[in-house]
Amino acid sequence: MKKYCFLFFTLLFPLIVSAQDTIEERTEGMQKYEGFFNFWWDQDTGKIWLEIDKFEEEFIYVNSLAAGVGSNDIGLDRSQLGDTRIVFFRKTGPKILMIQPNYGYRASSGVELEQKSVNEAFASSVIFGFEAEIAEDDRVLVDATDFLMQDAHGVASRLRDNNQGNYSVDRSRSAIHLPGTFNFPKNSEFETMLTFTGSGAGRWLRSVTPTPGAVTVRQHHSFVELPDDGYEPREFDPRSGFFAISYQDYSTPIGERLTKRYAVRHRLEKKNPDAEVSEAVEPIVFYLDNGTPEPVRTALLEGGAWWNQAFEAAGYRDAFQIRMLPDDAHPLDIRYNVINWVHRSTRGWSYGSSVVDPRTGEIIKGNVLLGSLRVRQDYMIAEGLLAPYEEGRDPDPQMLEMALNRIRQLSAHEIGHTLGITHNFASSVNNLASVMDYPHPRATVQPDGSLSLENAYGNAIGEWDKRAVIWGYQDFPEGTNEEEALNQIIEGTADMDLLFISDEAARPQSGLHPDAHLWEYGDDAVSQLNLIMDIRSSALNRFGERNIRQDRMMAELEDVLVPVYLYHRYQTEATVKLIGGVDYTYQKRGDNQHGPRIVDGGRQLQALDALLRTLDPDELALPESILDIIPPRPMGLSATRENFRGYTSPALDPVAMAETAAELTASLIFNPNRAARLALQSARNPDYPGLETVLHRVTDSTILSDPASGYSGTIQRAIDTAVLRNLIRLAANDRSAPDVASGTHLFLDELRESLASRAENAADTAWKGHYMMELQMIERFQSDPGSISIPPAPYTPPGSPIGSVQPDNLHLHCSF
Template sequence: MTGDDSSAPDFLDLVPDREGGPERLLLGIRRFDEPFLLTVSLSQGVGSSELWLDRGRAGKARLAEFRRANRRVLLVVLNKHFLTSGDAAAVRAGQESFAVSVVWSGPVLREEEGTVVVDATGLVLYDHDRVAGHLEDEGQGEYALDAATSLPLLADSRTGPAATRLPALLTFRGPGRGAALRAVAADPRAVSVVQQLNLLRLPESPLPARRYHPASGGYGIGYADHGLAGRADIQVKVQPRFRAEPGGAGVVFRVDPAIPEPFRTAVVEGGNWWREAFARTGLPDAYRVEAAGPDFDPYDPAVNGVVWVHRSGRGWSLGQGLTDPRTGEILHARVRLGSQRVDQVRALGEALLAPYGRPDEAERLAAVEELVLARLRLLAAHEIGHALGFMHNFASTRHPAPSVMDYPHPRVTVTDTGELDLAHAYATGLGPWDHFLVAHAYGHFADEERELAGLRRAAAEAGLVYVSDEDAQGTSAAHPDGVPWVTGGDALQALETVLRVRRIALEGFSRGVLPPGRQTGELEERAVLLHLLHRHEVTAVARLVGGVRYGYAQAGDDAPGGEPVDAGTQHTALNRLAALLRTDRLGLPQAVLDVITPPAIRYVRTDQYFDTGTGRLPDPFEAVRTAVTLVTRELLDPARLGRVAWQHAADPAMPGARDVVDALLEATWLSDEEHRAAEVPGRPGVRDTADWTVLNHLLTALDTPGLPAPVRATLKAALRALAVRLRERGGEQRVEAAELIASYLADPRSVRLDPLPRVPPGAPN
């Protein structure tokens, strides 16, 4: 590992151990009381998508320094969230006001030519990334670092003028009972990883900080500067960005040679989409992505790497940047691409096209392969975008062209002959929002504040809506425009389109959705993908009910406040969601029931299957319960019910909480029989299962934390009215439901409700 100036002295010296004996790591330190960045990564991971302890994992950067204390050296982690500016007295007051952390101390062995030699074995044999705590947090049990089977990897240690890397084999011992560890570890009682401890010098010439604006689309990092108290806002936030100067060395990402072809070429192609944006910003040579050679070292802090990661299970890819906490300068970036994404996308493509055994099998398989490559191009652009300092934008399906920083679901179209077409499943290249991101973060301006404000104003006038994670993810999210994984801007139309695609794919379901060498139990996984294909569009339509549009701004900006979705659209959305509870949209079609089987011997049901209460057999009842839950979990979310209730109180034309409940009940328990007589396999079972699933969720919602008291009262009143109507209609199922409602409202402890159905994961796609 070398810095820019190979003639400069190394940051730390790796000192040979003259005494021999037990393997020790000796460091020579010549700089004390000088802050540097302390980071940690894993080069040997655990391999579970559930645990996130992957190859290439990069922990958060900490600000640290070495201090001398008599005959010992201390490693002190500074509080980077509180950096006080001002004169010496102000800085001292800030330093003494907030706690630091001494995470290691080691004895001074000797001093030679201004260098202090210490035994730093304990420094590297330390759980800097909190692996043991993470395993416990994830329910894998209590693990502790085992000193007897942990050791510094001296031969792999590196140092240079800019950084020092100190790897160590760390073994954690624990009970070995956690399911996630049992699935991937050779012996889950002894889990060994390789930790790379990196110590990096901060730039001597800091990059000028660019003040963060919430509408910039970039990450905002910062600290509290109490030296500004009484003069300015003490919360300092800056926008992370690389140093990209005209005529400079440029930002280069190198792609792991472990990525096989043709996937590696797709990653390089997609990553290079950003070059156009840098060129438009006046930096044509400031950025590129290239395939790395066989000597690629993904853990070298001087390399921005795109690393290929293998995991067990459905998992996410990530793009991370290591930043100077003082200025936001990105000093190093690492992207992790999960290889399992290839199989996830291919499985969806095969489920849609059912290519195997068809006369045009070759053409269909070619379409599936192009789907995978198109997704990898977009994935590479997306994760490198994060590494460049950009956040998600989940509203870009409303833009003239989508952003690569969105989560895309493949756009499947239907041909004139009723065939499914994947040719335009994913967009190619950057959208206008992506060009804005690069201009705002990396542009050079004569009057920075004024010209940045002009960029933001132009983006808003062009209709480039921006909605990121906290306002887009989860059932309680309110913004109707920021929904991940959707296929189009008009949620109502997109739902109808995806339902048509879903119907065609399910009706054409056969063993041809699976390669002929795979065991037939996996057919259910493919059926799950199709049965729940509309899940994200359900979320988008539900977001219209009680939805509120708003933007990110500062108080001095000319920006609107919150604006509820209009009443007409809300009522339409509610009706469309209730219509999804029709029997023909809930049960599995005969084409699926005829071919799915239990997993073969030596295979197991994974979380990609439906749960089952029918032994080893696939459970058609659970498929119905899950499809109903897609609707009820959205509409009965306590935050949504609270918003709906308040909007209705302010404007009676808006749907209220009672309207939501009534829509669910009119589609199930109170529906006319002739409207539920669709010709689907097991129609009475589908109908009754939907009824009981809705009722179970309504009763469960009564005791959901956070449900506003007026909404709880409305739900109780609706259930009492339902009980009366069910008794009036008569019939064994209805009378039983009425008695259940009465018992629960009288004493919830007297009734055992079913747990809400588990919906198999559908992301990432």
């Protein structure tokens, strides 16, 4: 019996000793990182041991992507921010829970029971559960490795959702990344190298990974101390041009607005609020990625520095600064606002995002991602417009200057988002009043027919940008009625005729504002479209071997040709918004801004006439001289998504190009929302053009126009096909308004009769066949509208950013 007792005690003894270990004893020999949360690196096991000494104390947890996948389409970029959460640790027996409270629903009254009732009404989220290894007084040691090695950024789900394969973390090929792991008094930073293995890799993923079955990225985790309570939230005003955080406040008195909104902005205070001009207590400093090459580096620094002009207008001296990121700094360190120079396999959007305190709207970190291929795209646009290689080798210095000026704009624009400022797409009508617009390069036609890109882009902050910063960052003297003062700033901006219209009104398909557009310039969209068409015509007439360098393959001319041929696409999107358009402001009751006004009927018809030029065969027919110099692509120089695709592959197809261009215009004109507005405005006032008027004008200029012969006739038939395709789509759209559906059906019946007559009487066999095909398209739709199959349009090369549309959320702002 004694022997058994001794054996039992011997087996139990190691457990008793282990249970009595202190944190210091347990971590002896490990590398210690002291800071916000102390932690240790265990070289032998490859683990991170975290000391938790703050329970029920909230802090910010941010996950991000330190090294990405490199595909714009997939959208997993280097230095990309992920979720920002407020969390706290709670000890429950041996478990330590990381809990995210629900800040979307609150009671701000300060009454404990009111707060308790709201907290219990809405779910919170347990982000992770840890097991206590050592518990010592108010300190606990946990193994944080599993937490850090999880796919916090959602890489696997992003790949799956984009049809790029089914992947999961392979722990055998993943590890803590010590170079990105460090600790400071107010933030603890961790980084891991994660390898995702799986199958079914999609084309995008295969194009950017050396072994598609193993995708290795780095994920970063930040634990950050909450800001102190010295920040003063600023109540959001939709007229201000700022983003906002929002929440439901259930302690709000009945009759007042339940949803509270506060502007998203940095903390900025004057050293002397009573002074007209003062230095800041703590300036806003941005750091440029030290991997950015020249001459882009200098251009980004210069463009970003423009914002100091706006802060000077708000009464600050040197309150906004931009510097190079120190060589020993990590771009995802929460202490740095960073402008990241990000490489991808294809061009795409740039972003301005922020780490924001969800309680108050205070920006803690600004994070800009600039796509490095954008500058090359602008350079190629300049090649297409200028035909600069007279001798074949020496580039025109205008091209580089134009591209760098664009980069200056890009830097200022994205930093603007990280200052809390949204898009303002009405900049053009106010003499380029904002860098928060999407600018189009301004070109001018010279007397000899050549083009100039001098002053292609603006070179300073805009007047509206200054007014936005004044509203968002003005530090008022003590005793000022801030609500009244802020309202006076906004009304003063309106008195200066500085218009603010953001995303929802400017998008070409859904927008209707006549003065808010993407990628255009000039204060008159109608005359500007005609000018753009003149510039396009000039560039195409001069297009030839001078558009590429001496050592390039002639097939590469197609790359330069695409943006020139579709040069009018953005101005077309702008001009079409006048048709059925409504001029309005973000009006507040009792302010000095006007209510909604339908665009003048005469101006709408002028816009339609300008748009019909983009459906003119003479405009869309590619000069035959270009067809004679661009051969099919050789082996090793495959076509990309930036190129046209057509019916004559592998030869360049001018008919498919014309149909593609016509498709852009026709799809915009026959948009269901626009058609509904046309029907409504003419019903309210017959002096405005109605849907029937637009249908007749478009088809009279295309499908029912006099048939041309030869090459022009071929182009004309392609345009007619695009117009009819979109007309039938409008009639078939189940979201079309009743008057639109019935009116379009009736119009198609009348058009069918005209086409039947033309098919019967046509002498030209090409036109006879064309009319019969169009007639059959209408008849098939009329006989069975629910199963109509319309021949698709040819592939359209991507356009913006001047790509494809990427997701927007509150603090991730897509830009040019």
